[in-house]
Amino acid sequence: xxxxxxxxxxxxxxxxxxxxxxxxxxxxxxxxxxxxxxxxxxxxxxxxxxxxxxxxxxxxxxxxxxxxxxxxxxxxxxxxxxxxxxxxxxxxxxxxxxxxxxxxxxxxxxxxxxxxxxxxxxxxxxxxxxxxxxxxxxxxxxxxxxxxxxxxxxxxxxxxxxxxxxxxxxxxxx
Numbered sequence: 001x002x003x004x005x006x007x008x009x010x011x012x013x014x015x016x017x018x019x020x021x022x023x024x025x026x027x028x029x030x031x032x033x034x035x036x037x038x039x040x041x042x043x044x045x046x047x048x049x050x051x052x053x054x055x056x057x058x059x060x061x062x063x064x065x066x067x068x069x070x071x072x073x074x075x076x077x078x079x080x081x082x083x084x085x086x087x088x089x090x091x092x093x094x095x096x097x098x099x100x101x102x103x104x105x106x107x108x109x110x111x112x113x114x115x116x117x118x119x120x121x122x123x124x125x126x127x128x129x130x131x132x133x134x135x136x137x138x139x140x141x142x143x144x145x146x147x148x149x150x151x152x153x154x155x156x157x158x159x160x161x162x163x164x165x166x167x168x169x170x171x172x173x174x
Contacts, residue, residue: 078112
Protein backbone atom coordinates (compact mmCIF):
# COMPACT_ATOMS: atom_id res chain seq x y z
CA UNK A 1 0.00 0.00 0.00
CA UNK A 2 0.64 3.45 0.05
CA UNK A 3 4.22 4.11 0.57
CA UNK A 4 5.44 1.05 -1.05
CA UNK A 5 7.20 3.28 -3.19
CA UNK A 6 10.22 3.43 -1.28
CA UNK A 7 13.41 4.46 -2.74
CA UNK A 8 15.63 2.50 -0.48
CA UNK A 9 15.84 -0.43 1.84
CA UNK A 10 12.91 0.22 4.13
CA UNK A 11 9.35 0.49 2.91
CA UNK A 12 8.92 3.89 4.46
CA UNK A 13 12.44 5.29 4.34
CA UNK A 14 11.53 8.00 1.85
CA UNK A 15 7.89 8.38 2.81
CA UNK A 16 8.26 11.97 3.88
CA UNK A 17 9.66 12.90 0.47
CA UNK A 18 7.10 11.13 -1.64
CA UNK A 19 4.14 12.73 -3.30
CA UNK A 20 1.43 10.20 -3.95
CA UNK A 21 -0.87 10.96 -6.83
CA UNK A 22 -4.35 9.79 -7.66
CA UNK A 23 -4.71 6.47 -9.41
CA UNK A 24 -5.86 6.53 -13.01
CA UNK A 25 -8.11 4.01 -14.61
CA UNK A 26 -6.86 2.20 -17.70
CA UNK A 27 -9.15 4.45 -19.72
CA UNK A 28 -7.07 7.42 -18.64
CA UNK A 29 -9.88 8.99 -16.62
CA UNK A 30 -8.91 10.05 -13.13
CA UNK A 31 -10.66 7.98 -10.51
CA UNK A 32 -12.91 9.84 -8.14
CA UNK A 33 -12.17 7.46 -5.29
CA UNK A 34 -13.27 3.96 -4.66
CA UNK A 35 -15.09 3.83 -1.34
CA UNK A 36 -14.96 0.02 -1.31
CA UNK A 37 -11.17 0.18 -1.72
CA UNK A 38 -10.96 2.81 1.01
CA UNK A 39 -12.79 0.43 3.35
CA UNK A 40 -10.40 -2.40 2.46
CA UNK A 41 -7.26 -0.31 2.94
CA UNK A 42 -8.41 1.92 5.81
CA UNK A 43 -6.50 0.91 8.90
CA UNK A 44 -3.01 0.40 10.22
CA UNK A 45 -0.45 -1.60 8.24
CA UNK A 46 3.14 -2.67 8.79
CA UNK A 47 5.73 -4.25 6.52
CA UNK A 48 6.66 -7.87 7.12
CA UNK A 49 10.03 -8.03 8.89
CA UNK A 50 11.31 -11.22 7.27
CA UNK A 51 10.42 -10.69 3.63
CA UNK A 52 13.20 -10.47 1.07
CA UNK A 53 13.62 -8.37 -2.05
CA UNK A 54 11.49 -10.60 -4.28
CA UNK A 55 10.29 -13.24 -1.82
CA UNK A 56 7.43 -13.20 0.68
CA UNK A 57 8.10 -13.60 4.39
CA UNK A 58 8.76 -17.17 5.42
CA UNK A 59 6.90 -16.57 8.70
CA UNK A 60 3.68 -15.50 6.90
CA UNK A 61 4.21 -11.99 8.34
CA UNK A 62 4.09 -12.98 12.00
CA UNK A 63 6.77 -10.34 12.70
CA UNK A 64 6.39 -6.71 11.62
CA UNK A 65 9.01 -4.06 10.90
CA UNK A 66 8.78 -1.02 13.19
CA UNK A 67 7.72 1.26 10.31
CA UNK A 68 4.19 1.24 8.99
CA UNK A 69 1.38 3.44 7.77
CA UNK A 70 -2.24 4.27 8.35
CA UNK A 71 -4.89 4.98 5.73
CA UNK A 72 -7.98 6.95 6.77
CA UNK A 73 -10.35 7.63 3.86
CA UNK A 74 -7.62 8.84 1.53
CA UNK A 75 -5.38 10.43 4.15
CA UNK A 76 -2.01 8.73 4.52
CA UNK A 77 0.06 8.71 7.72
CA UNK A 78 3.55 7.40 8.42
CA UNK A 79 3.78 5.39 11.67
CA UNK A 80 6.72 4.20 13.73
CA UNK A 81 6.42 1.79 16.64
CA UNK A 82 8.25 3.46 19.51
CA UNK A 83 7.94 0.93 22.31
CA UNK A 84 9.23 -2.39 21.00
CA UNK A 85 11.78 -4.33 23.02
CA UNK A 86 11.78 -7.24 20.56
CA UNK A 87 15.21 -8.85 20.10
CA UNK A 88 14.39 -11.26 17.26
CA UNK A 89 14.59 -8.59 14.54
CA UNK A 90 16.49 -8.86 11.25
CA UNK A 91 20.17 -8.22 11.83
CA UNK A 92 19.74 -8.54 15.61
CA UNK A 93 18.53 -4.93 15.92
CA UNK A 94 16.58 -4.72 19.17
CA UNK A 95 13.29 -2.81 18.97
CA UNK A 96 13.17 -2.49 15.18
CA UNK A 97 10.42 -5.09 14.84
CA UNK A 98 7.55 -6.52 16.84
CA UNK A 99 5.27 -9.57 16.81
CA UNK A 100 2.14 -9.04 14.71
CA UNK A 101 0.17 -10.52 17.60
CA UNK A 102 1.29 -7.79 20.04
CA UNK A 103 -1.98 -6.61 21.60
CA UNK A 104 -1.05 -2.92 21.98
CA UNK A 105 1.65 -0.62 20.60
CA UNK A 106 2.63 3.03 20.92
CA UNK A 107 3.46 4.84 17.68
CA UNK A 108 4.57 8.23 16.48
CA UNK A 109 2.45 9.45 13.60
CA UNK A 110 2.82 12.11 10.95
CA UNK A 111 0.66 13.04 8.00
CA UNK A 112 2.24 12.29 4.63
CA UNK A 113 -0.56 13.43 2.36
CA UNK A 114 -3.55 12.36 0.35
CA UNK A 115 -3.72 9.21 -1.69
CA UNK A 116 -6.31 7.51 -3.78
CA UNK A 117 -6.18 3.77 -4.16
CA UNK A 118 -8.04 1.30 -6.27
CA UNK A 119 -8.76 -2.23 -5.13
CA UNK A 120 -5.66 -3.64 -6.80
CA UNK A 121 -3.27 -0.72 -7.46
CA UNK A 122 -2.02 2.76 -6.65
CA UNK A 123 0.07 5.37 -8.40
CA UNK A 124 3.06 7.14 -6.87
CA UNK A 125 4.72 10.28 -8.20
CA UNK A 126 8.21 11.04 -7.02
CA UNK A 127 11.18 12.78 -8.60
CA UNK A 128 9.21 13.61 -11.73
CA UNK A 129 8.14 10.05 -12.51
CA UNK A 130 4.81 8.32 -11.93
CA UNK A 131 4.96 4.64 -10.87
CA UNK A 132 2.17 2.08 -10.81
CA UNK A 133 2.13 -0.51 -8.02
CA UNK A 134 -0.16 -3.57 -8.01
CA UNK A 135 -1.55 -5.29 -4.89
CA UNK A 136 -1.85 -9.06 -4.67
CA UNK A 137 -3.53 -10.72 -1.67
CA UNK A 138 -1.42 -13.50 -0.16
CA UNK A 139 -1.95 -15.82 2.80
CA UNK A 140 -2.27 -13.31 5.65
CA UNK A 141 -0.63 -10.32 3.91
CA UNK A 142 -0.46 -8.39 0.64
CA UNK A 143 2.31 -8.25 -1.93
CA UNK A 144 2.83 -4.79 -3.41
CA UNK A 145 4.63 -5.02 -6.72
CA UNK A 146 5.88 -2.29 -9.06
CA UNK A 147 4.58 -2.48 -12.61
CA UNK A 148 7.01 -3.85 -15.22
CA UNK A 149 7.34 -0.34 -16.65
CA UNK A 150 9.41 1.17 -13.85
CA UNK A 151 10.47 4.64 -12.95
CA UNK A 152 14.22 4.95 -12.57
CA UNK A 153 13.81 5.09 -8.78
CA UNK A 154 11.55 2.03 -8.50
CA UNK A 155 13.65 -0.92 -7.49
CA UNK A 156 12.99 -4.44 -8.66
CA UNK A 157 11.55 -5.20 -5.28
CA UNK A 158 8.27 -6.46 -3.93
CA UNK A 159 6.88 -5.15 -0.66
CA UNK A 160 4.90 -7.28 1.76
CA UNK A 161 2.48 -5.66 4.21
CA UNK A 162 -0.21 -6.78 6.64
CA UNK A 163 -2.88 -5.10 8.72
CA UNK A 164 -2.17 -4.61 12.43
CA UNK A 165 -5.19 -5.70 14.49
CA UNK A 166 -4.13 -4.57 17.98
CA UNK A 167 -4.72 -1.34 19.88
CA UNK A 168 -2.66 1.71 18.93
CA UNK A 169 -1.73 4.69 21.06
CA UNK A 170 -0.63 7.61 18.84
CA UNK A 171 1.65 10.53 19.55
CA UNK A 172 2.86 13.21 17.14
CA UNK A 173 6.11 12.35 15.35
CA UNK A 174 9.25 13.96 16.73
